[in-house]
Amino acid sequence: MATPTGRKIIDGIKPGLRVFISAGASGIGRAIADMLILHGAKVFICDVAQGPLNDFQKEYPGHSAVLADVSSEGDMARVFADAKAVLGGLDGLINNAGVAGPTGAVEEIAIADWRRCIDVCLTGQFLCAHFAAPMLKEAGGGAIVNMSSVAGRHGYAFRTPYAAAKFGVIGLTQSLAKELGPHNIRVNAILPGIVEGPRMEAVIRARAEQLGLPYDEMAERYLEKVSLRRMVTPHDVAAMVTFLLSPMGDNLSGQSLGVDGNVETL
Known part of the structure; x- marks a missing residue:
């Protein structure tokens, strides 16, 4: 089912x-889509991976899933035009797409890798907001949820491009909250912590290899920085998104909300 409990929360x-959910075919994005559909939402997702898109479409034939790169202005213009035609308008935007970016010392990071990380994690969110804002205004208001990270709150050694992009998401969020608030559009950021799944495993493995440590020891080091001493799940993040899109989030805007078990430092 869409959630571990198979029921509305x-x-x-x-x-x-x-x-509209970017990168909605797998991971956190898929968990968000699952939960919102369970709660009666009409979802339109994009992703860069055709296989997960096919899986999504097979499970949810009544919802739309398209191949697109959020860092491409042309792709986003096309996709949001399609979304308007299919949905008839827009009430919510979930800016979820992101990449982990390179792990390495600043002098070792390739400029192309820096640019790709910024393009997807920050410019992609701007492009989605750029095309979604007129639709949200036409609807008389709505909500934007931008996916930042605990790396947008703490400096993150050896993950400079990712941290820079996620700090940028906070600035984007606060600026859009002020700009769009008079149009009854709420804008918030979610800051996930260490989210269990293949992507986080790859990040831990890359850092372990860089330091010459076993994977298990590196994973333990990560969790020692979390007050609750555990990872969060995609379901935890999806629950916060659902809350923000519900009437209970009607007066939340411009906020950076951690879903992280209290990561104390990175």
Whole structure:
């Protein structure tokens, strides 16, 4: 089912809420899509991976899934035009797409890798907001949720491009909250912590290899920095998104909300 419990966690979401989710075919994005659909939303997702898109479409034939790169202006212009045609408008934007970026000392990081990380993690969010804002205004308001990271709160040695992009997401969020608030559009950022899954495993493995440590020891070091001493799940992040899109989040805007078990430092 869509959630581990297979039941709704929040009541009161508007039936047929129209939501666009970037990178919605796997990981956190898929968990968000699953939960919002369970709560009655009409979802339109994009992703760069055709296989997961096919899986999503097979499970949810009544919802839309398209191949697109959020860092491409042309792709986003096309996708949001499609979303408007299919959904008839938009009530919510979930800016979820991101990449881990390179791990390495600043002098070792390739400029192309820096640019790719910024393009996807920050410019991609700007492009989605650029095309979504007119639709949200036409709807009389709505909500944008931008995916930042605990790396957007703490400096992150050897992950400079990622941290820089995620700090940028906080600035984007606070600026859009001020700009769009008079149009009844709420804008918030979610800062996930160490989220269990293949992507986090790859990050831990890369750092372990850099330091010459076993994977298990490196994973333990990561968790020692979390007050609750555990990873969070994609479901935890999806629950916060669902809350923000529900009436219970009506007066939350411009906020940076950690879903991280309290990561004390990085």
